[in-house]
Amino acid sequence: MNRTDRHTVALIGNPNTGKSSLFNALTGARQKIANFPGVTVEAKLGVLKLEHTEIDLIDLPGTYSLAARSPDERVAIDGLLGRAKGMAKPDGVLIVVDASSLDRNLYLATQVLEFGLPTVLVLTMVDVATERGISIDMDKLSAALGAKVVAVNSPKGENLDILKQTLHQTLHHPAKPLELPYPEDFRRGVDTLYQQLCDIGIKLGYTPARPESLRLLVDASGPFLEECEEVAGPEFTRQLHEIRDKASGGRSLALIESTARYGQIGQWMLQAKRTQNREGRTLTDKIDAVLTHKLWGTLVFVLVMGLIFQSIYAWAGPLMDIIDSGFGALGDLVGSTLADGMLKSLIVDGIIAGVGGVLIFLPQILILFLFIALLEDIGYMSRAAFLMDRLMARFGLSGRSFIPLLSSFACNIPGVMGARVIEDRNTRLTTIFLAPFMSCSARLPVYTLFIAVFVPAQKVLGFIPLQGLVLFAMYWVGVLFAIPTALVLKRGILKSKVTPFLMEMPSYKMPRARNVLRVLWDRGGSFVKRAGTIILALSIVVWAAAYFPHSDEIEQKYDAQLEALQAKYEPAVVEFEPDFEAEPQNSLEKIAKAHADHEAAIAELEEEHAEDEEALKAAVLEAESALVKALDDLRSADFETASGQYEAWLEYTEAASAIENDRAGDHLENSYLGVMGKAIEPAVRPLGWDWRIGMAAIASFPAREVIVGTLGIIFHLGAEEDEESGTLRETISNDKSFSLATGLSIMVFFALCAQCAATLAVMRRETNSWKWPITSFVYMTSLAYVAALVTYQVAHALGG
Amino acid sequence: MTATTLAKLPVGASARVTDVKADPVLEQRLLEMGLIPGASVTLIRIAPLGDPMEFRVMGYSLSLRRNEAAAVAIEVLP
Numbered sequence: 001m002n003r004t005d006r007h008t009v010a011l012i013g014n015p016n017t018g019k020s021s022l023f024n025a026l027t028g029a030r031q032k033i034a035n036f037p038g039v040t041v042e043a044k045l046g047v048l049k050l051e052h053t054e055i056d057l058i059d060l061p062g063t064y065s066l067a068a069r070s071p072d073e074r075v076a077i078d079g080l081l082g083r084a085k086g087m088a089k090p091d092g093v094l095i096v097v098d099a100s101s102l103d104r105n106l107y108l109a110t111q112v113l114e115f116g117l118p119t120v121l122v123l124t125m126v127d128v129a130t131e132r133g134i135s136i137d138m139d140k141l142s143a144a145l146g147a148k149v150v151a152v153n154s155p156k157g158e159n160l161d162i163l164k165q166t167l168h169q170t171l172h173h174p175a176k177p178l179e180l181p182y183p184e185d186f187r188r189g190v191d192t193l194y195q196q197l198c199d200i201g202i203k204l205g206y207t208p209a210r211p212e213s214l215r216l217l218v219d220a221s222g223p224f225l226e227e228c229e230e231v232a233g234p235e236f237t238r239q240l241h242e243i244r245d246k247a248s249g250g251r252s253l254a255l256i257e258s259t260a261r262y263g264q265i266g267q268w269m270l271q272a273k274r275t276q277n278r279e280g281r282t283l284t285d286k287i288d289a290v291l292t293h294k295l296w297g298t299l300v301f302v303l304v305m306g307l308i309f310q311s312i313y314a315w316a317g318p319l320m321d322i323i324d325s326g327f328g329a330l331g332d333l334v335g336s337t338l339a340d341g342m343l344k345s346l347i348v349d350g351i352i353a354g355v356g357g358v359l360i361f362l363p364q365i366l367i368l369f370l371f372i373a374l375l376e377d378i379g380y381m382s383r384a385a386f387l388m389d390r391l392m393a394r395f396g397l398s399g400r401s402f403i404p405l406l407s408s409f410a411c412n413i414p415g416v417m418g419a420r421v422i423e424d425r426n427t428r429l430t431t432i433f434l435a436p437f438m439s440c441s442a443r444l445p446v447y448t449l450f451i452a453v454f455v456p457a458q459k460v461l462g463f464i465p466l467q468g469l470v471l472f473a474m475y476w477v478g479v480l481f482a483i484p485t486a487l488v489l490k491r492g493i494l495k496s497k498v499t500p501f502l503m504e505m506p507s508y509k510m511p512r513a514r515n516v517l518r519v520l521w522d523r524g525g526s527f528v529k530r531a532g533t534i535i536l537a538l539s540i541v542v543w544a545a546a547y548f549p550h551s552d553e554i555e556q557k558y559d560a561q562l563e564a565l566q567a568k569y570e571p572a573v574v575e576f577e578p579d580f581e582a583e584p585q586n587s588l589e590k591i592a593k594a595h596a597d598h599e600a601a602i603a604e605l606e607e608e609h610a611e612d613e614e615a616l617k618a619a620v621l622e623a624e625s626a627l628v629k630a631l632d633d634l635r636s637a638d639f640e641t642a643s644g645q646y647e648a649w650l651e652y653t654e655a656a657s658a659i660e661n662d663r664a665g666d667h668l669e670n671s672y673l674g675v676m677g678k679a680i681e682p683a684v685r686p687l688g689w690d691w692r693i694g695m696a697a698i699a700s701f702p703a704r705e706v707i708v709g710t711l712g713i714i715f716h717l718g719a720e721e722d723e724e725s726g727t728l729r730e731t732i733s734n735d736k737s738f739s740l741a742t743g744l745s746i747m748v749f750f751a752l753c754a755q756c757a758a759t760l761a762v763m764r765r766e767t768n769s770w771k772w773p774i775t776s777f778v779y780m781t782s783l784a785y786v787a788a789l790v791t792y793q794v795a796h797a798l799g800g
Numbered sequence: 801m802t803a804t805t806l807a808k809l810p811v812g813a814s815a816r817v818t819d820v821k822a823d824p825v826l827e828q829r830l831l832e833m834g835l836i837p838g839a840s841v842t843l844i845r846i847a848p849l850g851d852p853m854e855f856r857v858m859g860y861s862l863s864l865r866r867n868e869a870a871a872v873a874i875e876v877l878p
Contacts, residue, residue, distance in 0.1 A: 064829075064832055064833065065828075065829075065832045067828055067832065069825055100859070100860070101858060101859050101860035102859075103834065103858045103859065104833065104834045104858045104859075104860060107832060107834070132859070134859070218828075219828070220824030220825065220828070221824070221825065252827065254824065254827055254828040254831050255820070255827075255831060255836075255837075257831075258828075258831035258832060258836050259831075259836050259837065262834065262836050262839075275859075288845075292845060292847065292848070292854075293848075294848040297848060298848055382863070385863075386847050386852060386854065386863055387847060387848060387849070388849075389847065389849075389851065389852050389863075389865070390847060390849035390850060390851040390852070391849060393851070393865065399852075500825065500826045500829045500830075500868055501852060501863070501864065501865045501868060502829050502830070502833055502862065502863070502864055502868065503852075503862070503863040504833075504860060504861065504862060504863075505854060505860075505861035505862070505863055506861075
């Protein structure tokens with residue numbers, strides 16, 4: 001295949017036109033996502049195979065106009081001109097046009113046709129148009145536009161072959177740029193500015209296209225203008241203003257441009273479009289009468305939101321447990337084949353735990369995006385935004401921010417990723433920034449532990465449980481701080497850009513499995529590949545900080561203790577390793593198995609009779625007499641000896657695991673992490689913390705819930721402690737350095753801090769810049785520090 | 801025919817756009833979306849919370865906040 005047989009074609013169109021459907025239908029499964037630095041939208045790349053040609057298809061983000069007010073909107077022009085890194089310059093364009101709102105869709109088409117690239121206009125949703133009484137004469141439309149027109153139905157695959165053939169033919173014919181009847185002054189302005197642009201082309205580093213001078217003339221702000229002013233200096237700006245003044249003749253340039261385009265479109269439509277006024281309402285109108293109704297609409301909305309939240313919060317749980325225990329089992333399996341030491345610790349505690357820590361988020365991400373993709377495909381997303389906009393607008397957000405923020409209460413990661421449904425860049429950035437303030441389920445273990453330890457289980461006003469009240473309050477702490485943050489963001493960093501809300505309400509459609517699956521695949525894949533690597537790297541860094549220097553001195557000290565302990569027991573006890581799966585061989589094994597079976601039975605009973613204390617007591621008594629009987633049956637010549645050995649073994653294993661826990665605690669205390677904890681102690685002292693909590697806070701940087709396990713190790717209880725553990729609760733409540741004030745201060749800190757590497761990594765991924773995650777981390781950590789400080793000092797002064 | 805803005809249009813009523821006056825970014829977006837002088841617009845409904853408003857223009861549905869709709873000057877059609 002020679003060079004001329006490979007082409008690049010850009011796919012462009014308004015949002016909600018079925019552009020993604022067409023892209024999926026044309027390219028199949030082989031797709032790549034292309035990212036642009038600092039841009040929060042993405043283009044997709046795919047390959048379209050024709051008989052003798054391969055075409056690289058670039059799916060540009062949906063847009064209503066080429067006027068670029070933000071770097072995100074700039075992607076369309078950059079894509080058309082082949083300026084994006086790693087993308088060739090397109091030698092043809094497919095413009096996707098929704099036949100049911102042809103006039104507005106052709107607005108973008110007129111802008112694209114001015115680039116003079118070989119173009120095929122693709123009409124979609126002809127069925128919806130027909131339902132509305134619109135008929136389009138494609139030959140006349142084609143003649144008017146000077147471009148081929150093909151109507152397709154991508155879900156059904158209709159006319160895709162004709163489209164491919166037409167595209168192939170079109171690519172071999174040069175095209176002429178569309179000429180629109182602009183007023184003379186305006187046209188002269190574009191010409192003059194084009195000359196100026198060509199003069200500074202060297203400084204820009206690329207050859208400007210003629211339609212870009214039109215954009216520069218009309219668009220009052222935007223990245224292209226900033227770029228030109230930066231490279232060309234104030235003289236250029238002065239001349240630009242002069243040219244604009246002349247071209248406008250006192251009118252608004254945007255008005256001149258839009259009336260010229262819509263004027264031309266109106267003329268074309270007179271020839272090519274017929275509208276019969278149909279009586280009666282369309283299906284969309286009928287559905288909307290319910291879904292945007294004061295009562296029914298609100299009810300459906302609450303139900304849908306409840307379903308989304310419930311599914312991420314609760315239904316993702318079992319899947320997450322499978323992943324969690326799967327990686328736990330994998331760690332144990334690999335751990336059992338490796339000798340103790342650094343390599344084992346790196347693989348088990350660093351890598352396997354780190355990969356598990358990435359994949360654990362997949363269920364929540366996929367479930368949220370299943371709903372988002374479905375609701376978006378159906379067209380409900382805009383209705384939800386329509387219902388919620390007023391509420392969200394008060395905080396400088398839009399109706400579309402609601403779902404991302406709601407899902408953030410389950411997990412911040414899908415929340416941040418869900419913000420991509422927001423069309424406006426500034427609102428999207430604000431929503432991404434606010435998502436980590438929502439109290440996610442990873443904060444729950446921290447709350448549970450400290451509430452159980454410090455908050456008395458009493459009732460307020462006789463019926464409200466105090467513990468529940470504190471938990472409720474913790475959920476509101478984040479929201480409370482998010483609101484002023486949103487207002488400050490809107491008035492501060494993101495202020496200069498006014499963000500209009502304008503939103504199209506597309507007609508309802510049946511969702512398409514292919515589109516939905518595509519979204520799930522893309523989002524899941526992009527999380528694992530791009531965020532996953534960052535999360536894994538950070539997990540390994542924190543593992544290393546907690547592992548090294550791992551001094552031999554500590555090893556020897558505890559080895560000696562263990563040896564001394566082992567010397568006290570006979571070898572049969574020390575070497576005894578019961579395998580409860582196998583059939584017991586001797587009396588000792590039989591006794592151990594009887595006890596193990598008994599414990600398992602008790603645990604089962606406790607679960608079975610969790611509600612009924614009386615029944616539990618009776619059942620336990622019964623189980624105990626069963627144990628006595630089972631032991632009785634085992635009586636044999638060596639029963640007494642074996643019984644003694646079993647007792648000794650119990651004592652020995654407990655003492656040995658205490659030594660191992662001490663060893664782990666000692667290592668952690670002397671690790672780089674422990675040293676850091678001690679170094680920051682003066683800084684966390686005013687929060688009522690000691691170095692151990694400071695260290696646990698640093699260790700929990702990859703994920704908040706890690707703090708509980710870290711506290712378990714540092715209190716020499718072992719890493720297996722969780723928030724439900726009685727031992728950990730007891731140890732903390734007996735520790736002098738902990739008080740109610742300290743507990744509250746830790747909870748407030750964890751409610752507000754950005755201690756979640758996965759969220760920060762996803763922020764980096766979604767904004768394509770480190771600026772946002774770093775700002776978020778610094779801001780939230782400072783906020784958390786100050787709030788924890790105030791909490792501790794106030795609670796302490798009140799005697800807590 | 802009375803001159804007013806889109807924000808004051810009653811539900812179900814239609815109007816003709818006479819002018820669009822707003823900050824440059826909003827003005828350009830309104831124009832691009834088809835709210836050009838001469839275009840006819842119908843208010844379909846107002847959201848349950850009182851804002852935004854859903855209009856029909858150029859054969860499609862467009863939702864605008866009240867303060868954005870106020871930037872569009874209209875004459876109400878009988």
